[in-house]
C-alpha cells in the first residue's frame with residue numbers, strides 16, 4: 001500500500017495542494033487524478049514518485065518511509081510515465097523496454113529468457129510489434145506514449161504512476177488502452193494512479209478517484225464521487241454539464 005501522511009506538495013514554500021491525514025492507495029486499483037489545469041496533479045504524482053516537491057508530510061510504501069528505500073528497491077515498487085521525453089532517442093523501442101528490466105537483471109545487465117518473454121508480451125499486447133526496431137526519437141507522440149506505458153508494464157512494479165498517459169492517443173487507442181490498463185490492475189494485483197483530463201473515461205473505468213480542487217486533495221470511490229456531484233463545482237462552465245459522470249457540452253447553435 002502507498003500511504004501519504006499529512007502531505008503538502010508544491011514549489012519552494014508555495015503549497016499547491018494538501019491533504020490532512022492519511023491518503024492510502026491499496027493494491028489492484030485503477031485510480032485517476034483529476035482537477036483543472038494547474039491544480040497540482042503532476043506535482044502530486046512527482047511527490048509520490050520521488051518525494052520531489054513534497055513540502056511537508058511523508059510517503060510510506062508497505063509501511064516503510066519511501067526515503068529509506070534504495071534506488072533498486074524503489075524501481076521494483078514504482079514506475080513512472082511522465083510527459084517529458086527524457087530518454088535516449090537513439091534507442092530502439094525494444095532496447096528501451098530491455099533497459100526497464102534492469103532491476104531484475106544480473107550485475108552485467110544480461111537479460112534472461114523470462115525478461116525476453118515479458119518484453120515480447122508487452123510488444124504484442126500494446127500493438128508495438130511492428131515498431132520494435134524503430135528508434136524512439138522517430139515515433140509519433142501517440143506511438144511513443146504507448147511505448148512508454150509498455151515500458152512501465154515491463155518494469156513490473158507494484159504501482160505505476162502516469163501523467164496524462166492517453167493525451168496523444170486517438171479515441172480508439174484511448175479507450176482500448178485504458179480498459180487494458182484497468183484489466184491489468186485487476187488481474188495482476190497492481191495499482192495504476194494516473195492524472196487525466198478524460199473525465200468521462202475516468203468515471204466509466206476507474207475504481208477510485210483523487211480530485212484536487214482549490215488546493216485540497218480528496219480521495220473517493222467513483223460511485224461516491226459521482227453521487228456527490230462535485231464535477232460541476234470542480235469544472236464550472238456554462239458550456240459543460242455533468243449528468244451521473246457523463247459530460248455534456250452545451251452550445252447555443
Ligand SMILES: Nc1ncnc2c1ncn2[C@@H]1O[C@H](COP(=O)(O)OP(=O)(O)OP(=O)(O)O)[C@@H](O)[C@H]1O
Pocket residue numbers: 011016035036037038039040041042043044195
Ligand atoms: N517548476 C515549477 N516551479 C514553480 N511552480 C510550478 C512549477 N511547475 C509547476 N508549477 C506550478 O504548480 C501548479 C501545479 O502545477 P501542475 O503541473 O502540478 O498542475 P497540473 O494539475 O498537472 O496541470 P495541467 O492539468 O495543466 O497539466 C501550477 O500553478 C504551476 O504553475
